[in-house]
Amino acid sequence: MEALINIVLLTLLAVITVGIMFQRNLFAVVVLAGIYSFLMASVLIVLDAVDVAMTEASVGAGVSTVVLLGTLHLVRTIEYPSKRSALIPMLVAVATGAALVWGTIGLSPFGTADNAIHKHVAPKYLADSVKETLVPNVVTSTLADYRGYDTLGETTVIFTAGIGVLLLLKGRRRRGHIADEDSKVGRTA
Amino acid sequence: MFAAAVLSILVALVLVVFRALKGPTLFDRVLAGNSIGTLAILLLAAVGFLTGRPEWLDIGITYGLLNLISTLAILKFFRHGDLAHDGEEKTP
Numbered sequence: 001m002e003a004l005i006n007i008v009l010l011t012l013l014a015v016i017t018v019g020i021m022f023q024r025n026l027f028a029v030v031v032l033a034g035i036y037s038f039l040m041a042s043v044l045i046v047l048d049a050v051d052v053a054m055t056e057a058s059v060g061a062g063v064s065t066v067v068l069l070g071t072l073h074l075v076r077t078i079e080y081p082s083k084r085s086a087l088i089p090m091l092v093a094v095a096t097g098a099a100l101v102w103g104t105i106g107l108s109p110f111g112t113a114d115n116a117i118h119k120h121v122a123p124k125y126l127a128d129s130v131k132e133t134l135v136p137n138v139v140t141s142t143l144a145d146y147r148g149y150d151t152l153g154e155t156t157v158i159f160t161a162g163i164g165v166l167l168l169l170k171g172r173r174r175r176g177h178i179a180d181e182d183s184k185v186g187r188t189a
Numbered sequence: 190m191f192a193a194a195v196l197s198i199l200v201a202l203v204l205v206v207f208r209a210l211k212g213p214t215l216f217d218r219v220l221a222g223n224s225i226g227t228l229a230i231l232l233l234a235a236v237g238f239l240t241g242r243p244e245w246l247d248i249g250i251t252y253g254l255l256n257l258i259s260t261l262a263i264l265k266f267f268r269h270g271d272l273a274h275d276g277e278e279k280t281p
Contacts, residue, residue, distance in 0.1 A: 001192055009199075012206050016206060019210040032210070032218070038226050038256075042227060045236060054248060057255050065263065066262045073271055189243075
C-alpha cells in the first residue's frame with residue numbers, strides 16, 4: 001500500500017515538473033509550484049517525516065507562493081523562449097542525476113533498523129536523554145542540547161541571510177518611487 | 190476501509206493534477222491547486238489512520254490554513270496585481 005502511494009505521488013511529481021518546464025505563463029508556474037510542494041509534503045508524510053512535511057508545506061506552498069507572486073509583480077507574467085540551445089544544461093542535469101542515482105547504489109537498504117545511522121549514537125540518545133537533559137522530547141533535546149553547536153551554526157546562517165535580504169530591500173526602497181512608476185506602466189492587465 | 194479511501198484519494202489526485210496541467214484558464218489551475226491542498230489533507234488523515242497514528246490529524250489543520258493563505262494570495266494578486274493592495278476598490 002505504502003509503495004503504491006509512493007509510486008503514484010512520485011509519478012505525479014515528475015509529471016508536474018515536466019508541466020512546469022513547458023509552461024510559458026509564469027502565473028500558472030507559480031500555481032504548479034504550489035501543487036508540487038503539497039505533493040512533496042504528502043510524499044514526506046508517507047515516508048514518516050511529518051515535521052519535514054510540515055516545513056515543506058509551509059515554506060513551499062505558503063511562503064514561496066507569496067514570494068513568487070511578489071516577484072511576478074516586478075516582471076511580466078509571460079516567459080519568452082530562450083534563444084540559446086538547452087542541450088548543455090540538459091546534459092549537465094542528466095549527468096548530475098545519473099551521478100546521484102549511482103551514489104544510492106552503495107547505500108544500505110532503505111528503512112531497515114540496523115543501518116549504521118541507527119547504531120551510532122541514537123540508542124544512547126534514546127536511553128539517556130531524559131536523564132541527562134531533563135527534556136521530555138528526544139528530538140528537542142538532540143537538536144538543542146547534543147547538537148547545540150550545529151543548531152547555533154544553522155541559526156547564524158539563517159540570520160545572516162535575513163540581514164542580507166533586509167539590506168537588499170532597503171537599498172531598493174530608497175529609489176522606490178521611480179521603480180513603482182515603471183512597474184505601473186510596464187505591467188500588463 | 191482506509192486503504193479504499195487512500196486509493197480513491199489517489200485517483201482524485203491524478204484527475205486534479207491533469208486539470209492543473211491542462212486547465213484552459215488560470216482559475217482552473219487555482220481551483221486545482223486548492224483541491225490538491227484539500228486532497229493532501231485527506232491523504233494525511235487517511236494514511237494516519239491506515240498506519241495507526243491518528244495524531245496526524247492536527248497537522249491537517251495547519252495544512253488547511255496554509256492552503257487558504259496561498260489561494261488567497263494568488264486570487265488577491267490576480268484581482269489587484271499587487272499583494273500590498275489594501276483591498277478597497279477604486280471608483281472611477
